[in-house]
Amino acid sequence: MTSSQGGRVTQRKIAELAGVSQATVSLVLNGRTDNGVRIPEETRKRVLDVIKATTYVADPVARSLVGGMNNLVGVFTYEHAFPNETSDFYTPLLTGVESAAEALGLDLLMFTSAPLVDGRRRIFHENSRLRLADGCILLGRKMDNGELAKLRDSGYKFVAIGRRDVEGIAYVGVDYGTPTRELARQAIEAGHSAAFYARLSLAGESSRDRHDALTDELAAAGIALTQAETTAVGLAEVWRRVRAGGATILFVEDPKDAEELYALAAADGVAVPDDLSFVVLGERDRKGGCGVDFTCFSAPRTELGARAVALLDQILKGVQGPTLSTRQLLECTVLPGRTLGVPSVRSYR
């Protein structure tokens, strides 16, 4: 039955047993009928019988070698892919990556060997093993656009997750502008006329998108907007400025900042949303399950991962049938929450 010894059963052995050539075995297995190749039913059956009796399976490794493709999708994360105490940013994305890979019959290669420099992995280093995979998905809050351009120039195929303002780079990103505008409009309709924006640095594309959408929409309605960069100024100082400025609504880019500012507000006896409205321009954090039900929006992260893999697969295999756009933007869902109300009549200062 099964060959219990002497290595695996190969097509050559099958061929011997069936009294045909090794090539014929391959032909039978792959059932090619393309260019007039036809195996008579009789020999076909004979070969298949032998195969069944030996529990032969084609060696995928050899198969890949001749195909050129390895059916291997690389996954490069700038930080640890799997969650540690402080962050499980990637898991929803990876869930999507996994399910798409599964559907497409691809295996995933995680580049965990890339050396960490200052806590971040480097794409380019002495022993870059990127080429182990057919192509790769790039994940990271902040990517170096210079590195991306260099990678593109090398001819390596990849898809970035998150919009990248670099020419010729495929990505699947999130449309942050639309939900930001939507929330800004809700704030305007609620009657707010003095707003504060606690944001991050404007280095990243997504931060700029939010910023532009918010300032645009508020300016159009003639609403005053004060800004501060939380990382630069510190949250305590941000909160001081919010109070000093008399804004009735506080937009916050980072959900964690939002939680802390909320705590500061609570400590000062400022009621939300009665005294001050809070709007978060991002994801409600999964972990903070016991936290505040912020008015915010949510990106379809799992789908983001799945789409990136599908897009990469298309790029690797060449176009066939309907084409996916190489630059996609996915929509967010606005979550009403409970922290956006009408402006306070009394001052909470």
Place this chain on the structure above:
Amino acid sequence: MTSSQGGRVTQRKIAELAGVSQATVSLVLNGRTDNGVRIPEETRKRVLDVIKATTYVADPVARSLVGGMNNLVGVFTYEHAFPNETSDFYTPLLTGVESAAEALGLDLLMFTSAPLVDGRRRIFHENSRLRLADGCILLGRKMDNGELAKLRDSGYKFVAIGRRDVEGIAYVGVDYGTPTRELARQAIEAGHSAAFYARLSLAGESSRDRHDALTDELAAAGIALTQAETTAVGLAEVWRRVRAGGATILFVEDPKDAEELYALAAADGVAVPDDLSFVVLGERDRKGGCGVDFTCFSAPRTELGARAVALLDQILKGVQGPTLSTRQLLECTVLPGRTLGVPSVRSYR
């Protein structure tokens, strides 16, 4: 600098650029010095320079075909590796796997292409790509011991996470017996004399370990123990039996079962631990952050993953220096919690 076109760079191309033979490139890469093979430093350097300039990496597929090492650790999970709504069982393990792989300079190959049959991945199937990796880590609540034996017989190197009662299989598992005995002893000391055990099926090694330790310890103290298998009987019925039996302490194997039973108790006005003590013989679930602070124990899952990779690495590379045991059992931490008290004087029935 980088080769901007024409598919992947091969050793042949490197050889051309460096003015040596393809075989020499291979020799340089693998640094073989076995049988008097020595490449002069000058050509060595020339070859390495070209390799660096082209970002060449040996094709893992070709390498596997001839039986070479790829510094690739496979990760096979019987279920989805990345969390979905219902489970993130694997993430702590994978966090450990990732950090160990990083430390050892290994990349991770996730076998996501293995087809799902009845929601579980199959190790053996037509296109099993296990061989792409040098060896692999096997993860899964339930593994088929027959499959494991078959895989062992095939000569493939792997390490299972979780103790496996199959000869000749390397594993890193958890010692469930010791903490179970410890908690049983605490129950005895508290004065309990009638206990109930709501457990899972005894098919898995870990379930049997808990069961044996618990029955052993309680029997030695002459304490009555009633058992029921939750999945077979249903939790409502289990709860009915607990009440009918008059036990003062309820041991529960599965944390989720524990949460539900706790809810049933609460619904019936049974106070924990005043009327009834709860002891969970397993992990407090990360997700149920807002839940009950059960008396239970916790397995070092992250370390489990890390150790498995270290062990596999040793097996693959052959012994060198201090040897890790091929069958390791890690210790749990007992978490006191708040659900184990002295037995109730009044009946809660």
Place this chain on the structure above:
DNA sequence: CTGAAAGCGCTTACAG
């Protein structure tokens, strides 16, 4: 209709 041959990118004895 089928077999012999080339080739995928490597590693590893084996000759020079």
Place this chain on the structure above:
DNA sequence: CTGAAAGCGCTTACAG
């Protein structure tokens, strides 16, 4: 010390 050759297990034109 290095190159030419064989071989890993397959697929795919190309001859019979």
